[in-house]
Amino acid sequence: MDQKTTIGNFEAACILLNLLSTKIILDFPRTASEDAGSAAWLMILLDSAVVYLLFLIITRLYRKFAGKDLLEVSEKAFGETGRIIFGIIYLAQFMYVTSIILRQFAEDIKVISLANTPVSIIILMFSAGMVVGAWLGLEAISRLHVLAIPIMAAAFVLILLFNIPRYDISRLSPWLGLGIETLAVKGIINLSYFSELAALFFLMPFLKKKTSYGEIGRYGVFFSGLFLVLSTLCYLMVYQYPTSTEFFLPVYQMARSIKIGRFFTRIESAFILIWASCAFLYLSACLYFITYIFQRAFSLKYRKPLIAPFIILVFTLSMVPENLYSALQAEMQIYRTFSWIITFVLPLILLAAASIRVNLRKGREVSGE
C-alpha cells in the first residue's frame, strides 16, 4: 500500500520544513547562542548558505537516480551489503534523534505545563500519537503537515511580530560574537541543524514528480534556513548574550513576555497547543521513516508490523537519559557532532560511488557489445 502512495511537492516540502524547523520551538536559538554568542544568527545564516550549496551538489549527483531512495543508491554503489550497512546507519540516526527529541518534548511539556505528570506518561501519550501517524502512513502524515504547517508558521511569525517593541539591534553586538574561528568551527558542526534533510532522500520514491526533489529540497532548506535565522536573530534582539544562553525554551520565553495592553497577555497557552501539534507531526514522521528505512534496508514486505517493536525501542531509548540535561547533552554533544557527516558527506560518497559504478557498468556493456 505504501509503495502506491504518492505525495505532492508542497506536501513533501511541508514535511521537510517541519522536520528542519521544529528545533526552533525546542532549544535551538539558545544552543546557537551558546556556540557563537551574539553572532549566532550569522553562524546560522552561513550554515544555511553552505547547506543550500551542498544540497545543490547533491541534487546534481542525484539526477541519475531520481525516484530512488538513498538505500537503492547505496545498493547500486556497494551492493546488498552496502544497502544494509547504510540502512542501519540511517536507521540509527533517526532512532537516536527521535528518542532524544521525544524525551525533550516530554520534559519541556512537564516543565511548562504538566508539572505533576510523570514524564513516562507524557512520553506514552506522544508515543500513541506517533503510532497512529506511522500506522496511517505517509499520505496521512503529509496531509496533516499541509494543514498544520501554515498555521504553525503563522503562529511563529506572530510571536516574532508581537515582540517587535522589545527588539534592540545593539544587542546583536559585538557583531562577530565569540570570534571568526569559533564561527567557522562551530558553524561546521552546526550544519547538523539541517540533518533532518536526510528525510528527503527517503521521500524520493513517493514524489508524484520524481524529478522535483531538487525544488522541494531547495524550498525546504531556504524556508527552514529563513526561520532558523529569524528565530535566532529575534531572540538575540530581545535577550542579549550571555542572558540568551540561559533560557531553557527561547521561543516559549519570548511568547511568555508578550504583553499588548492589559488584556492580550499569557499567549503562551496558545503556544503550547501549536507546540504539541508540531511535536506530534515531527515524531510521527520520524517513526514512519524509522520503519520505512528498516523495511527497505532488509527488503521486508510489510512495514506496519515494525511499528510496535520500534515504538517500544524509541520509548525505551527516550527513557535512558537520566535527566533533562543528559537528554540535551546527548543531542548537543553526540548527535550534532556527527549527524552532519551522515546527512551530507555519506550521500555525497554514496552518490559518487553509485555514479562511478553505473558508468563503469555502462562502459562494460558498451565494450561488451
Added chain:
Amino acid sequence: MSRCLKTVLIIGIIVPMVFISGCFDASEPDDMTYVVALGLDQGPNGNIMITVLLAVPIAVGVGPEPGEVEKATNVITVAAPTILGGINVINSMISKRINFSHAKLVVISKELAEQGIERFINTFIRFREFRPDTYIGITNGSSEEFLKSSRPVLEFNPSKHFELIMESFAYTGFSNGSTIEEFYSKMESTCGEPVAVLLDISRFQEVKDLAEALRNSISKGGEILEGDYTADEMPVVYENMIRQMGSAVFRGDKMVGELTGRETFYYLMISGKLGDVYYTLPDLNDDSENLSGNSDYISLRLGQSRKPRISVKMKENIPEVNLKISLEGDILAITGRNDYSTGEGLKMLEEHASSYIKEKVVSFLEKTRDELKSDICFIGKHVKTTFLFWEDWMEFNWREKYEKARFNVDLEVKIRRPGIMVKQIPAMK
C-alpha cells in the same frame, strides 16, 4: 483492518481523552489563592521575611457585585531562608495553595537591596509561576509595612490597583515601570545597569505635617518643583499611604542610590521611554510673580518628538557622550502675566525650556557618573556596537570607563500648540 476494528480503535483513543486529561495536573482555581504582591525583608539569623498580599476573590466581588475593599486582601508574613521555602510553610497552614501567576509586584526592602538581590531575582526568573512582567520595587522601610499600608480606594481589585499604579509612569514620568525580566536582563548586561521602582509609605498623616516638611525642603535646597522628591517625601495626604516616586539605582545586583521623580523623568527621556507627561518649569522672567506675589510657573505637556540619538567617541580613553534629545509639547498653563503663546514669546519659551531641561539632564547624568557610578541609561550599548569581538568588549570594561565619561547634551524643545488659547491678556493690577 476491518471497519469495525477501526471504529473501536478510534473510540478507544478519543473517549479516554475526555476522562484522563489533566488527571495528574488537575487544579481547580478555587483551590488556589493568588498572590497579588510579594514583599521581602531582612529576617533574623540569615532568614528573609516573606510577606504575601493575597487576593480574597469573594471580597473583591463576584460578577457585577462589587466587593468590600477592606477585606479584598489578606497579608501573611513568614520567616524562611528561601522564598519558596517560606511559601511552603504558608501552604501548610492555609486552606488553599499559593499561586504566583497573577502576582503584579515584588517589593524588596532597601536593606536587602543594598546587599544584592540576585538570589531573589533568580527565583523569580526560574520559577514558572512568576510572570516576566511582574513589577519590581524597592522600599526604604519594611516591605511588610508597605504591603500592609496598601489600601486601594478607587479600585476594588487589588491586582488591578497595583498594575495601574505601576503603569502610571507612562503619563507621570515619575517612575520607571521596571519588571523582573527587564531587571534581570539589565543586571546581567555588560553595557548598563538596572533600576527598580522606588516605593515607600508616606510619612505625612495630616496637612499641617505637609506644610512643615515643604518649608524644610525649601530652606535646604531652594526651589522645589513637583517630582523633586523620592517616594517617602511626597507632600501628599491621602487615605492610601503607599507612594511611588523615583527610582532605585543598582550597580549589578546591589542598590547604590536613589533618583527623585524628576530625575527619573530625565532617565526616561534619555532611555527613550518617556510618554506624554506634565512638566512644570519656572517662568523665564526670574522676577516674574503673579498678583499674589508667588513665583510664576509654566506647565507643559512634554513628550519625545523622536527617540534620543546617542553617540559615543573615545578620546584618550575617555568616553565623550553626545546626546541629541528632541522634545515636543503643548502649553498647558502659564501662571504669570507674560504671554508665550505666539511669535517671539513662543520662541523665548522654547529656548528657555530647552536650556532649563538641558541643565537638569546634564546634572542628572553627572550624578549617575560621579555619585552612583552606574550607567542606567545604557549609554554603553552605543559603545558596544563599535566592537566586533566579545573578548575585546569584555577587556574594554565599560563600567570603569563610564566613571570618566564627558557629556555633551543637545536638547531641543518645540512647542507645538498653545492649549485652547492663542493669547493671554493680563488681568488689571
